[in-house]
Amino acid sequence: MNLLHPIESEEMSDLAVPKRKKRKGDFWIAVPFMLPALLGLGVFVLAPGIRGIILSFANYNVFTGQADFTGFANYIRMFQDVRFLNSFLVTMEYVLINIGIQTIASLFIAVLLHRFTKSHVIKGVVLLPYLISNVIVAMVWYWLMDYNLGFINSILDALSFHKFTFFSEQTAMPSIALINVWRHMGYTALLIFAGMQAIPKDVYEAASIDGASEWRIFRSVTLPLLRPVLAFVLVITVTGSFQIFDTIAVTTKGGPVMATDTFSIWIAREAWGNNDFGYASAISVFLMVLLSVIAFAQTKIMSANQSDLDR
């Protein structure tokens, strides 16, 4: 199993051998199935995307519509820009903290939902944060974490502990990461939970009869069989994580002192604030290439772990 072919049941491979049906034959059947999606992709993603890529080689004023082609100037400027390294580092910082904690947390929650309680109420509770819009979540947490008036620090203060600055240069990004973990861990947990439903019960029976502890069961049974789902979840969450925007735009806005100036924030500022759509496009192109490489690498790595799956 790998990401591109996660669950190949025996039937599929059985069929592969004796059938004389031509593989290509399904192409024309596939076309009508794909048509609406391809249309959507083409019109609303590829067309503007390609246009944007072309404009990344120009100075483009979106209001006057004027484009002066400058070749690779935008790219050269980007690589020399002090904000490039900064964006790269702070975005990576965000992704690592966010994905790291979120994956562990959502795995844990998924296991709780799977092994411990079947309550629909708990499932609902867990998904509640995702129902609140990104922007509102950010505003509420920004207030809760405020140094002077936030609830958290007020309680710390009342208990005579030291107050904690959640949005200093060093702590701002981790704080933003945690806010997003809060919002997404339930959602991610449900995705993983969906994958857990595919694990046959007899595997758990066998492990239990053998007297395995919960942790052992998780480590040796659940986790390996979850690999394809985890791979899918990771591609989605990592790709989304790199594009973090709303939470920062509503709270720290790239500060303090560029500590939260991620790629998306930088792109938005160049596009709207500086009216430099060409430069913003160049940065976007870089981000897209980076993410595609990462997504591709992820799928390769995940498929390299196939051997664990067949027991």
Next chain:
Amino acid sequence: MKTFKKIAALAVAAALPLSVAVAAPAAHAASTTITYGLWDSNQLPGYQKCATAFTKKTGINVKITQAGWDDYWKSVNAGFLSGKGYDVFTSHLAFFPDFVANKQILPLDSFIKKDKVAVNTMYQPGLASLWKAPDKHQYGLPKDFDTIALFVNKKMADAGGYTAADLANLTWNPTTGGTYEKFIAHMTIDKNGVRGDEKGFDKTKVATYGIWMEGSGGGDGQTQWSFLAASDGWKVNDGPWNTNYHYDSPKLAETIKWWHSLSDKGYMPTFAQQNGVGWPDQLAAGKVAIASNGSWMTGYVNGLKNDKFELELAPTPVGPTGKRASMYNGLADNISAATKHPQEAWQWVKYLGSAACQDVIAGQAVVFPAIPEATAKAVKAMNAKGIDVSAFYTHIQNKTTFLFPIANKKTQINTIISPVMDGIMSGTKDVSALAAANAQIKALFK
């Protein structure tokens, strides 16, 4: 420019027959509706009144839309892109240069000339020049202005033994901080009740800060430090649109250095600690005693009165030059270049810039209108509401204002100077970094 002259010429040509139609009001002229945008919800009732009176007078309908600051500018930009935006919109000097550069607004010269609007004399001095671009065209009629003052918690000032007279006589210098720093220190109280200027003050256990830091102020420091630096004799450049920047001036360096020292001494929260809930709420909650800010916040902050907080305004301190100082910003309305009704739009702009409307706005006691008579009326109206705004008005009376720094390439300048200012205030950079930033800024214009 040519396109502008063309549009202006067309507008004038169209105006001739139209002005005849408008001059014969009501009757059978199909009424046009123009759209108008603004962001301050507090000013909405006033402008609604103006619009009703305007429609009665000219038969032109005005549809007013109000959106909060962020959304407002998004919708203005979206309107430029879609061609269906506001016909007239409240503009701001921060974005004005871009609007001119992108040819998104109409110059008003021909309208002004034709209708004989005394743009250079009928408003508070200096305001009209702010809205004149380097291309020598006038793009807006001043409608209101704002200055800076100290927003003080009266309850805390009284408890600290400071009378209104004391507050009106604060002095400052960058070395000792003058009576201004003493005031701030005295207003700072630590957890044990010890004041900042008393022995035994523990700056690690501050319960109430003396003064709030509202971010670093970037390149302008409109509400944060501009009034201090100016009272020290500093100027950011040599005039509106001028490119000879002076961020490398030792006067600025000593001002910022002093300002930052307030954090070190515990009188002001550190850069990291002030990130979060804004200053009006901190003031109202009793977390801080003083905040320097602009007159547009007066009504809102006054309304936050509770048992911990009551607003008292104090003028900015007198600096080494022997004078106070305050940045002086003026708003105006711009006409979108994409408007289909330039004539009607101009009528509305003219009305907004006239005594008829500005008197109405004055009565609302929210902002200071730009026509001097209306300003006086606004001061009266605010006094009637119980707010003594002499702290703002003194700069007009004593001519201690300096203009909002208007320039081309503002966003690029900010990209250079803001991180430096942020770094200085957060303690990771030294004031000497300002000189390097200034060189980079000057290089933008070579």
Next chain:
Amino acid sequence: MSSNTENQLDDPQFRMSLRARIFGWIALGILCVITLFPIYWMLRTSLSTTRLLFENPTSILPSHFTWGGFERVLGLASEQQAIAEGGSGASINFGQAFINSVLVSTIITVCQVSFSAAAAYAFSVLKWKGRDVVFFIFVIALTVPGIFLLIPNFLFIRDLGLLNTLAGVMLPQLLMSPFAIFFLRQFFLGTNLSIVEAAVIDGANHFKIFWRIVAPLAMPQIVTLGILQFITSWNDYLWPFYVGSGDPSSTVLTVALGVFKAQTPQGSPDWAGLMAGALIAALPMVLLMIFFGRRIVGSIQASGVK
């Protein structure tokens, strides 16, 4: 295989150690507190008077209890009342914005999930050369930053004359979502192909197979996806703002609630109104979950895998 769904604690074979069970309960408790506290905080704030909100930062009760926030959201408060409480005096057409949101999100969800499911079928059950390459292009679509597409798509909608219409708001999302295709393909790949082959031999065309066999088997996943996409669409702000905010007929709820955000650059938002608005906005989704809750992954096992 139905026992996957039973509470495994009921099954004596799955007796967990006491230690594990205690750990589980504590973990569950902490999880609930962390998840629910900020939401309680939103409720507490929505029932407070905005003007006096910061009076007591450690209080967990509403500050000066009032229904004002909810009244302002539903358009029931007068301007004076609103300003007296420190709220925004601006008006909001809640009813229409709500209906618009329901229309937009429902139509997008139904169409998007259907078309994405069809595409997912083509990438999983059907086999043809280049299948995985085309699929990967959809995966790449996930990597494109939203802002990159916003302006060109805005101009395109403008050129179609669909600005300030619900159609314009819906269009980009209507036909597909890379996430939806990715998600559904995952589960379709587990389909028992012998059933498919049998149906083909019987003369059924793939459309029937998709509609009557494969999709129903993956219904729990499709419903889950539907709910998730509905939520995403319901909370979308930037695009509906740019395309629809110019006219009440095309303003959705998230955009309409923007009146409670900060009006001036240093002003605070109308917290009570904003929180009340956010909670009311979340209600339909809570109802959706209660209604479809049984169908969400958990009660029914995954499709077709033996």
